[in-house]
Amino acid sequence: MGFEDRIRKVVPYVPGEQPKAANVIKLNTNESPYPPSPKVKEALQELDADRLRLYPDPAASELVNAIAEYYGLSEKEVFVGVGSDDVLAMCFMTFFNSEDPILFPDITYSFYDVWADLLRIPYRQLPLDENFDIRPEDYTGRNGGVIFPNPNAPTGALLPLEQIRQIARANQDSIVIIDEAYIDFGGESALPLIHEFKNVVVTQTFSKSRNLAGLRIGCAMADEKLIKYLNDVKYSFNSYTMNMPAIKAGAAAIRDRAYFESCTAKIRATRERATKMLRDLGFELRDSSANFVFATHPQVDAKEIFDYLKSKNIFVRWWGKPRINRYLRITIGTDREMEALGEALKSFLKEKGLFEA
Numbered sequence: 001m002g003f004e005d006r007i008r009k010v011v012p013y014v015p016g017e018q019p020k021a022a023n024v025i026k027l028n029t030n031e032s033p034y035p036p037s038p039k040v041k042e043a044l045q046e047l048d049a050d051r052l053r054l055y056p057d058p059a060a061s062e063l064v065n066a067i068a069e070y071y072g073l074s075e076k077e078v079f080v081g082v083g084s085d086d087v088l089a090m091c092f093m094t095f096f097n098s099e100d101p102i103l104f105p106d107i108t109y110s111f112y113d114v115w116a117d118l119l120r121i122p123y124r125q126l127p128l129d130e131n132f133d134i135r136p137e138d139y140t141g142r143n144g145g146v147i148f149p150n151p152n153a154p155t156g157a158l159l160p161l162e163q164i165r166q167i168a169r170a171n172q173d174s175i176v177i178i179d180e181a182y183i184d185f186g187g188e189s190a191l192p193l194i195h196e197f198k199n200v201v202v203t204q205t206f207s208k209s210r211n212l213a214g215l216r217i218g219c220a221m222a223d224e225k226l227i228k229y230l231n232d233v234k235y236s237f238n239s240y241t242m243n244m245p246a247i248k249a250g251a252a253a254i255r256d257r258a259y260f261e262s263c264t265a266k267i268r269a270t271r272e273r274a275t276k277m278l279r280d281l282g283f284e285l286r287d288s289s290a291n292f293v294f295a296t297h298p299q300v301d302a303k304e305i306f307d308y309l310k311s312k313n314i315f316v317r318w319w320g321k322p323r324i325n326r327y328l329r330i331t332i333g334t335d336r337e338m339e340a341l342g343e344a345l346k347s348f349l350k351e352k353g354l355f356e357a
């Protein structure tokens with residue numbers, strides 16, 4: 001036996017590409033096409049760099065209080081982390097600690113199985129139905145916990161609040177986590193459920209609807225007892241996850257509700273136009289509740305479209321995985337970016353003899 005046998009080896013999550021070139025149309029990682037609130041820039045400019053010699057507030061109180069105030073919660077019901085990836089990793093470590101398998105959909109955020117493998121948490125992936133919808137009735141029986149995104153990724157499908165309530169009700173002996181990375185683009189948040197059920201955790205991120213992927217801020221909201229357990233694990237791992245600029249700028253971002261509402265409204269409007277445009281080009285896609293669409297073309301290989309678009313400096317996402325290898329996930333950019341996408345797809349389909357006009 002050598003040292004190799006004593007090392008933890010994992011198959012890592014693979015994030016979408018961050019191309020270095022400037023002139024690309026980036027529709028592959030669900031970032032916002034719009035800049036952060038002007039209040040974020042002000043907050044960063046006001047930050048005195050000399051203060052960086054000090055450790056930041058380990059409780060990130062300014063940010064926690066701003067989030068609590070925004071949602072009308074107690075600050076004891078809010079936990080923050082370095083993006084919701086950090087928050088979710090902490091949640092896996094804290095809440096999924098049993099011999100029973102945790103449950104999540106077969107087609108979903110591809111970080112869940114990576115964390116489960118990393119932390120040696122047993123899991124079962126439950127198949128979505130033929131329309132790529134979650135079947136709430138599958139999420140019953142003994143389990144070590146439940147997690148799913150709502151809207152789901154990469155499908156964009158929204159589960160109505162009543163069905164989430166049904167899942168929460170059926171799983172009172174384990175923790176149910178609802179990953180709301182995309183809820184601000186058109187769904188009803190499950191946040192009220194944290195007061196109905198002591199075992200429900202809702203996570204959100206500043207990366208998509210608050211235009212701050214580069215700052216790395218996410219949060220979890222739940223009954224204060226669960227938040228206490230999360231903080232106990234966090235403080236056993238790294239006390240200072242949130243740096244000073246993130247605390248300041250994040251608080252400024254969440255206070256600017258009007259700017260947030262105008263950006264998410266623009267993205268929803270562009271999404272409706274892009275959905276119609278793609279359907280007119282022969283793509284099949286469901287109405288999305290997120291800031292992306294999940295589209296397939298019945299006559300063309302998705303990988304071929306993906307490669308063609310990349311050659312035109314348009315980046316979208318494709319997974320060569322079973323069940324979804326004919327699909328592309330396309331982030332909603334600006335109207336101009338979506339028009340450029342439409343033109344590129346039109347040329348491609350014309351070459352194939354699949355589009356006239």
Ligand SMILES: *Cc1c(COP(=O)(O)O)cnc(C)c1O
Pocket residue numbers: 030082083084085086109149153179181204205206207213216217218
């Ligand atoms: C983007 C995303 C996250 C994580 O985003 P962060 O940038 O780490 O906050 C979590 N869950 C889902 C489903 C996502 O799509």
